[in-house]
Amino acid sequence: MSQRAKATKRRKVQLVRLAHARSGDKGDTANVGLIALKPAYYPLLRDQVTASRVARHFRGLITGGVERYELPNLNALNFLLHGALGGGGTLSLKTDAQGKVFSTALLRMEITVPPSLHVD
Amino acid sequence: MTRKIRIASGQGFWGDWLEAPARQVEGGPIDYLMMDYLAEVTMSIMQKQRSRDPALGYARDFVPLMEHILPDLVRKGIRVTSNAGGVNPRACADAVLDVARRHNLAGKVRIAIVTGDDVFDRLNSFERRGHSLANMDTGEPLAAVRDRVLSANVYLGAQPVVDALAAGANVVITGRVTxxxxxxxxxxxxxxxxGDDYDRLASGTVAGHIIECGAQCSGGNCLVGWERIPAMEEPGYPIIEAAEDGTFVVIKHEGTGGRVSVPSVTEQLVYEMGDPANYLTPDVIADFTTIRLRRAGKDRVRVTGVRGRAPTDLLKVSVSYFYGYKAVGTLVYAWPDAYKKAKRADRILRARLERLGLAFEEILTEFVGVDATHGRLAGPPSPDIPEVQLRVGVRAREREPVARFTREIAPLILNGPPSVTGFAGGRPKVEEIVAYWPALVAKSEIKSKVEILKA
Incomplete structure (x- = not known):
């Protein structure tokens, strides 16, 4: 492939370079807040990090569905991952019983970035 | 010049940094010191403590803390709001009154206790009158676990805290207030x-959400540039500088470590969030999709634009009940083939548990270093991985199978796969599980009470 072709090709980028995140628990549900590192990245997150995409990403790791809420004012999305915590609270046997690191687990996902967009 | 008030966060949970409150009092001007001690499971722990000793059942850290800072609080006119009272605000207040007397502060300290949140004795009457107290997550009526209930507390809102301050309290000690x-x-x-100025109440609620976890909004647990956040050995805990119109700035004392930035505050805003347009409290429904954040200088973030609506006529009840038992055992396997050895040990352990005929609700195996935090998303480990911790947890309604499990870990050291270590702690402990049951009750059923005690 020529250099020019490479430069115009859409590319896959891991979310960790486009967003930061924090997660927590409510019963057996984990929430993950995904926040764009720059406002220009937010539309990419909104368009590609859909509830169904996130459900696929966590398949086998959660037993319930995924809900998504938009917070364009904070350049953020909030995901609720149901059945994520092995019963939740004190019942859970998991190391991450309170869902604290579902945040960075989501940041492993890759999305497509247009060639025009500069990513640090 | 409009008046501003400063509300400083001193504790984000029971177990937070002991030095934080004193640093907030000594590090610069503040008007209020807010300390949150209660997580969902904390009330049931306190309930257990009170059942063993009627003088307990509150956040005990609060008393030595007051010993240290109460004279300073009185001298500077700083007022405290805290839910340190747990399930026994009166005992907590009595202990603080003793502190006040020892420091010759008689006549200078008024302590308010806020009660009315404890509805344990009223559960039967609620049920008789048709409140099913159904589990908000599963829809099951409370009757399913009624005989195992250990505590039941309604989340009270800000109003009793307002009443306590209006009555001149320097220290407001509450039970389960949000x-x-x-x-x-x-x-x-x-x-x-x-009480119906919902935009302002929503703004104050957002301020509370930002500082309720202490330093988690001022550099702690912050993913953005975490390696460059300065002086985290002494992070500045957050302070809200609020104006009459409800807008506020998140700051921290000068010369402290940590960082207050738009990213650090945003991470805390999305923490433990459900539907952001409907953040429900007893006081107001806050709409987090209206929040505007703007950097207003070094370690200053301005918050504006928050909108709110009238609250529902329901209050949340936090019920705890006895569930069963669990235990977690760990062993560490070293190179070479660390992961293979750990997997083999797990298979052996499970075969032995099965032969013993032990009935568990769940057996969970994790391989720390391989899959404990991100599961299969982490991908396969390096074949050369230096060590792997085998971590096996079990849960049962009965104690006996869990107790037996705790005796099956150690034998693997001598009769299982090689290069195993990390068993310094002895047999795993059997833990009692107190589970959490969130429910709703009509607001009209609940009357909060404020009482003033004088030193």
Missing amino acids: DTGLTLGPMMHAFEWR
């Missing part, structure tokens, strides 16, 4: 906000 109410209360009191 975390956000401890910050909203001082604002409502200082600015005389009306």
Whole structure:
């Protein structure tokens, strides 16, 4: 492939370079807040990090569905991952019983970035 | 010049940094010191403590803390709002009154206790009158676990905190008041906000949400540039500088470590969030999709634009009940083939548990270093991985199978796969599980009470 072709090709980028995140628990549900590192990245997150995409990403790791809420004012999305915590609270046997690191687990996902967009 | 008030966060949970409150009092001017001690499971732990000793059942850290800072609080006119009272606010207040007398502060300290949240004795009457107290997550009626209930506390809002401050309390000790109410209360009191001024109440609620987890909004647990956040050995805990119109700035004392930035505050805003347009509290429904954040200088973030609506006529009840038992055992396997050895040990252990005929609700195996945090998303480990911790947990309704499990870990050291270590702690402990049951009850059923005690 020529250099020019490479430069115009859409590319896959891991979310960790486009967003930061924090997660927590409510019963057996984990929430993950995904926040764009720059406002220009937010539309990419909104368009590609859909509830169904996130459900696929966590398949086998959660037993319930995924809900998504938009917070364009904070350049953020909030995901609720149901059945994520092995019963939740004190019942859970998991190391991450309170869902604290579902945040960075989501940041492993890759999305497509247009060639025009500069990513640090 | 409009008046501003400063509300400082001193504790984000029971177990937080002991030095933080004193640093907030000594590090610069503040008007209020807010300390949140209660997580979902904390009330049941306190309930257990009170059942063993009627003088306990509150956040005991609060008393030595007051020993240290009460004279300073009185001298500077700083007022405290805290839910340290847990299931026994009166005992907590009595202990603080003793502190006040020892420091010759008689006549200078008024302590308010806020009660009315404890509805344990009223559960039967609720049920008789048709409140099913159904589990908000599963829909099951409370009757399913009624005989195992250990505690039941309604989440009270900011109003009793406002009443306590209006009655001149220097220290407000509450039971189960919402975390956000401890910050909203001082604002409502200082600015005389009306109970239906929903935008202002929502703004105060957002302020409370931002500082209720202590340093988690001022550099702690912050993913953005975490390696460059300065002086985390002494992070500045957050302070809200609020104006009468409800807008506020998140700051921290000069010369402290940590960082207050738009990213650090945003991470805390989305923490433990459900539907952001409907953040429900007893005081107001706050709409987090209206929040505007703007950097207003070094370690200063301005918050504006928050909108709110009338609250529902329901209150949340936090019920705890006895569930069963669990235990977690660990062993560490070293190179070479660390992961293979750990997997083999797990298979052997499970075969032995099965032969013993032990009935568990769940057996969970994790391989720390391989899959414990991100599961299959982490991908396969390096074949050369230096060590792997085998971590096996079990849960059962009965104690016996869990107790037996705790005796099956150690034998693997001598009769299982090689290069195993990390068993310094002895047999795993059998833990009692107290589970959490969230429910709703009509607001009209609940009357909060404020009582003033004088040193």
